[in-house]
Amino acid sequence: MKKKDATIRKGFVFKKFEEPEKSPFEKLFEIFKELITHTSGDFDEAIDWLRQLDVEYKLTDKYYTIDDFIEDLKKKGYIREEIDPNGKGGMAITAKTERAIRQQALNQIFGKLKRSKSGNHSTKQQGLGDEHTGEFKEFHYGDSLDKISMTESLKNAQINHGPGDFKMTEDDLVVEETHHKSQMSTVLMIDISHSMILYGEDRITPAKKVAMALAELITTRYPKDTLDILVFGNDAWAISIGDLPYLTVGPYHTNTVAGLELAMDLLRRKRNTNKQIFMITDGKPSCIRERDGTYYKNSVGLDPYIIDKCYNMAQKARKLHIPITTFMIAQDPYLERFVREFTQANQGKAFFTGLKGLGEMIFEDYESNRKRRIKG
Numbered sequence: 002m003k004k005k006d007a008t009i010r011k012g013f014v015f016k017k018f019e020e021p022e023k024s025p026f027e028k029l030f031e032i033f034k035e036l037i038t039h040t041s042g043d044f045d046e047a048i049d050w051l052r053q054l055d056v057e058y059k060l061t062d063k064y065y066t067i068d069d070f071i072e073d074l075k076k077k078g079y080i081r082e083e084i085d086p087n088g089k090g091g092m093a094i095t096a097k098t099e100r101a102i103r104q105q106a107l108n109q110i111f112g113k114l115k116r117s118k119s120g121n122h123s124t125k126q127q128g129l130g131d132e133h134t135g136e137f138k139e140f141h142y143g144d145s146l147d148k149i150s151m152t153e154s155l156k157n158a159q160i161n162h163g164p165g166d167f168k169m170t171e172d173d174l175v176v177e178e179t180h181h182k183s184q185m186s187t188v189l190m191i192d193i194s195h196s197m198i199l200y201g202e203d204r205i206t207p208a209k210k211v212a213m214a215l216a217e218l219i220t221t222r223y224p225k226d227t228l229d230i231l232v233f234g235n236d237a238w239a240i241s242i243g244d245l246p247y248l249t250v251g252p253y254h255t256n257t258v259a260g261l262e263l264a265m266d267l268l269r270r271k272r273n274t275n276k277q278i279f280m281i282t283d284g285k286p287s288c289i290r291e292r293d294g295t296y297y298k299n300s301v302g303l304d305p306y307i308i309d310k311c312y313n314m315a316q317k318a319r320k321l322h323i324p325i326t327t328f329m330i331a332q333d334p335y336l337e338r339f340v341r342e343f344t345q346a347n348q349g350k351a352f353f354t355g356l357k358g359l360g361e362m363i364f365e366d367y368e369s370n371r372k373r374r375i376k377g
Contacts, residue, residue, distance in 0.1 A: 025065040026073050032060070033070075034105050037094060038213075039206050042247040044080060044092045099243055106214035107221075110360035140174035148176045184273040185371045186227045188264040189215060192282035193232045193248065194255040204330055205250050208281050211360045215367065216242045223371075229267045233260030235288055235296060239267065254288035254298050258307070261314040261325075268323055277370055278318065278325045278349075279363060285336055286311050303339055311339075315347035325349040326366055328359060 023031075032054065036047040048071065055061050061070070071092075074080045079101070083093040137153055153175040162168050189212055197204040212230055219228045220242075231239045234253025237260040260280070268276045286307045288298045299307065318325055325347045329340050337353060344351040352362050 025061065026070060029060060029067075029070045030074075030079075030101075031105070033074075034098075034102050037098065038102055038106075038210060038246060039203070041249045042094055044094060094246070096243065099246055100217075102246055103213040103217040103242070106210040106360075107217040110211065110214045110364055137175045137177055140171065140176050150175050150177045153177075184225050184227070185223070185275040185277070186229075186268055186271040186273055187215075187219070187276075187367070188229045188231065188267050188278045190237075190260045190264055190278065190280040190282075191230065191232050191248070192255060192280075192284065193234045193250050194253045194284060194287075195250060196255070196284045197250045204283050205248065207359055208330075209245055209248050211281070211363050213242075213245050214360060215363060216245070218364070218367075226371075227271060229264075231260060231263050231267070233257065233263075235259075236290065237263040239263065254296075254300065255282065255284050255286050256288040256290065257282070257286040258289050258310045258314055261311070261318065265314075265318055265321060265323060268321075274322075275371070276321075276323045278323060279328065279366075280325060281328045281330065281359070281363075283329070283331045285339060303335060308339060311343055312346045315343050315349075319347045319349075324370070326370070327351045328363060329353050330355065330359060 029051070033047060033051060036050050037044070040046040040050070048067070051060075051070075052067055055067055061067060071080075075092075077097075078095055079098045080092045081095050082090060084090050137150060140149060140154075154169065154173050157173040157175060158167065158169040161170075161173055191205075191208050191212060193205065197208070216228055216230070219226045228242075229239060230242065230245070231237055232248065233256055234251050235256055237256060240248070257280075261278070264278045268278070285303055287300045287304070288296055289307050289310055290296055297306070315325060325344070326349055327340050327344060329336060329351065332353065340351045340353070350366070352366075354362055
């Protein structure tokens with residue numbers, strides 16, 4: 002009788018993922034990044050807050066103190082010594098910290114999207130010249146068949162059905178995700194008028210975090226895209242991505258017209274055809290600058306003279322094929338009426354949202370606008 006050869010079946014062993022324990026520095030650094038954003042880059046104020054939290058919540062022990070944390074920040078290149086104009090020395094955050102803040106903001110906002118239903122960015126249309134990302138997702142009806150990864154799909158079939166009765170079903174199919182090579186130019190407008198910190202509600206910090214996260218997304222995932230950021234109060238001016246952590250609210254009115262003029266001027270210089278404006282604001286337009294350099298201001302109600310100029314700017318943007326998406330972080334009925342009429346003049350979009358959902362909305366809209374504009 003012939004002896005049968007023993008068959009060794011190779012497979013996969015799955016274990017529950019356990020996130021490694023964070024070091025004392027890593028735990029404090031997570032909190033520090035939040036505090037430095039709230040304090041607009043003021044290191045001393047952020048550390049004062051951190052010390053207060055340490056007293057209340059026992060963040061450190063005798064083996065690792067706040068002073069140890071500060072020394073590690075220095076050694077790791079997150080802070081540097083700086084001399085102010087008055088000759089006084091102090092500590093300031095570095096570009097490495099600015100990048101870490103942007104990355105944290107991206108993880109907080111975009112990470113939530115990927116875990117939720119609203120974060121499903123699958124689309125029936127594929128852009129020309131897609132780049133493979135190395136990331137995979139389940140196949141859904143409408144996905145392009147040439148994006149199916151046979152290697153990953155065969156692996157799933159073997160795991161799900163076993164090698165003895167091998168078969169492949171639709172549930173086993175896996176699609177490799179891709180990034181579009183087509184370019185999109187975005188201008189993000191941030192309202193820095195005084196109302197952004199009125200009534201005990203901090204609206205500027207969530208706006209900054211959204212801007213930092215969007216900047217990190219575009220520079221890392223869509224490097225061919227462009228993002229310009231501008232702020233508007235009595236006037237409007239462009240700021241760099243590196244300026245975002247230090248952004249503060251001023252004693253300003255809201256000159257929406259100046260912001261839109263600058264946004265369209267920035268977009269006119271872009272060669273690609275896909276362009277859009279995102280505007281984060283919490284109040285009505287209350288200021289314009291006249292040709293002679295003087296300012297016309299009216300904080301009471303909706304001033305027809307100011308509002309009409311806003312509608313004109315919306316129409317100009319429409320003629321240039323630049324959609325404007327307005328994120329109104331206020332719930333006043335008269336503001337909603339203005340935004341609806343402004344949006345109608347531009348044929349853009351508007352969202353009336355609280356601060357909690359602001360990031361998710363902007364990220365979803367960026368992704369959907371990008372795919373829609375590329376398709377067109």
